[in-house]
Amino acid sequence: MELRDLYRDVILDHNRHPRNFGRLDPANAYAEGHNPLCGDRLTLSVRLVGDRIEDIRFEGKGCAISTASASLMSEAVKGKDRAAVRQLFESVHALLTQQDALAGPELGKLAALSGVREFPARVKCASLCWHTLNAALESDGGTVTTEVPDEVPSGPARKMAGEP
Numbered sequence: 001m002e003l004r005d006l007y008r009d010v011i012l013d014h015n016r017h018p019r020n021f022g023r024l025d026p027a028n029a030y031a032e033g034h035n036p037l038c039g040d041r042l043t044l045s046v047r048l049v050g051d052r053i054e055d056i057r058f059e060g061k062g063c064a065i066s067t068a069s070a071s072l073m074s075e076a077v078k079g080k081d082r083a084a085v086r087q088l089f090e091s092v093h094a095l096l097t098q099q100d101a102l103a104g105p106e107l108g109k110l111a112a113l114s115g116v117r118e119f120p121a122r123v124k125c126a127s128l129c130w131h132t133l134n135a136a137l138e139s140d141g142g143t144v145t146t147e148v149p150d151e152v153p154s155g156p157a158r159k160m161a162g163e164p
């Protein structure tokens, strides 16, 4: 079996049978994600114990890539602390965006997402869940959208009275 076929089968399997689908109760971190380009929407509920993700669920509606990616992510991050999640996200992001990035052993089944980089329009479908998880872990929730650049400074820009 070709690696490509194996990867496709992993994506199809996680789309048909999403792992950790639903809403977690009790949970203490939430965020919603929206990818307007494709229409993907998802809500994450996370139970953090200290710095560690004890449990996670996702729900929502999206394309096969976004659903499979969220399902794979939910399996991969369970039990990990914030620092480990951040490292994993960096590896996934490189895999999705760099043509020559190799899937290291730390990625496990997430390596199946490497096929997505051949379809640049779908990269945001695959990364939506990770941006949403970052929002859940780093803030008090809210909605993230893939259409906001990563480097936007936090907090709303306020104009002083009298400025044009």
Ligand code: ZN
Binding pocket: 035, 038, 039, 040, 062, 063, 064, 065, 066, 124, 125
């Ligand atoms: Zn999508």
